[in-house]
Amino acid sequence: MRKKIAAANWxxxxxxxxxxxxxxxxxxxxxxxxxxxxxxxxxxxPYLGMAAQLISGRSGFAIxxxxxxxxxxxxxxxxxxxxxxxxxxxxYCIIGHSERRKYQQETPAxxxxxxxxxxSQAITPIFCCGEPLTIRENGDPCDYVRSQxxxxxxxxxxxxxxxxxxxxxxxxxxxxxxxxxxxxxxEMHLAIRNYLTSTYGSVIAEAIPILYGGSVKGNNADxxxxxxxxxxxxVGGASxxxxxxxxxxxxxxx
Ligand code: 13P
Numbered sequence: 715m716r717k718k719i720a721a722a723n724w725x726x727x728x729x730x731x732x733x734x735x736x737x738x739x740x741x742x743x744x745x746x747x748x749x750x751x752x753x754x755x756x757x758x759x760p761y762l763g764m765a766a767q768l769i770s771g772r773s774g775f776a777i778x779x780x781x782x783x784x785x786x787x788x789x790x791x792x793x794x795x796x797x798x799x800x801x802x803x804x805x806y807c808i809i810g811h812s813e814r815r816k817y818q819q820e821t822p823a824x825x826x827x828x829x830x831x832x833x834s835q836a837i838t839p840i841f842c843c844g845e846p847l848t849i850r851e852n853g854d855p856c857d858y859v860r861s862q863x864x865x866x867x868x869x870x871x872x873x874x875x876x877x878x879x880x881x882x883x884x885x886x887x888x889x890x891x892x893x894x895x896x897x898x899x900x901e902m903h904l905a906i907r908n909y910l911t912s913t914y915g916s917v918i919a920e921a922i923p924i925l926y927g928g929s930v931k932g933n934n935a936d937x938x939x940x941x942x943x944x945x946x947x948x949v950g951g952a953s954x955x956x957x958x959x960x961x962x963x964x965x966x967x968x
Contacts, residue, residue, distance in 0.1 A: 717923050718966040719946035721754040722953030733761045737768045739956035745963040747774030754806050756780045778806035784827040800835035809839040812885045822865035833874045840879045847886035856905040872914050880924045881948040887928025896937050899926050903943035932961030939965050
């Protein structure tokens, strides 16, 4: 059985007090989190310690970083390494979000290095992929995503890839209020799983959680999550509201 995951990506939102309040409100909602479910909250770097402290002792919750640098340490002012995250007991890190690929010009080679550095610190990467609108309308979205996987993921060993979480986030659905249809999302998730199967075999491919991201809300999560190859969501805007995010957590399939 694969893990079912509701992951929040706060991006660059909320000040210190608001961040603290949101985590408290979420814990107060007391969402049911059965053993095979996981709630992950990716917060900005300065809030990692505070967030980890607030959720400590609450089973089913974990804190993630939204990025780490592609070098292990050194004179890289302003950057944060995977070993720093590990030393704070952070166990998850988003890698390759489309916003970072776009605004920080992150390359597939850098993403590969980040993945290796995460694994070296026993941090589970949440690897993001997804096509832009031009490819959805005029190209082959599955082929585009397959290239993203083969560029950055397929240098991984079977042992490493078995530890990974993948998030499919069509760029045209992020923050737009436009979700992929349930059928479009399932089609892509199945294509990703089939591609993983062809490279690493079905036992590994069947065990990897593949999350959908892009305008997931409390009122559409159910329809998206009922698909057989969709194992939960990576949620931006709706994760900034405790009630809304709790509805998404509760929509995870049992
Ligand atoms: P939205 O849920 O705001 O569309 O953001 C999705 C996302 O980018 C999560 O990483």
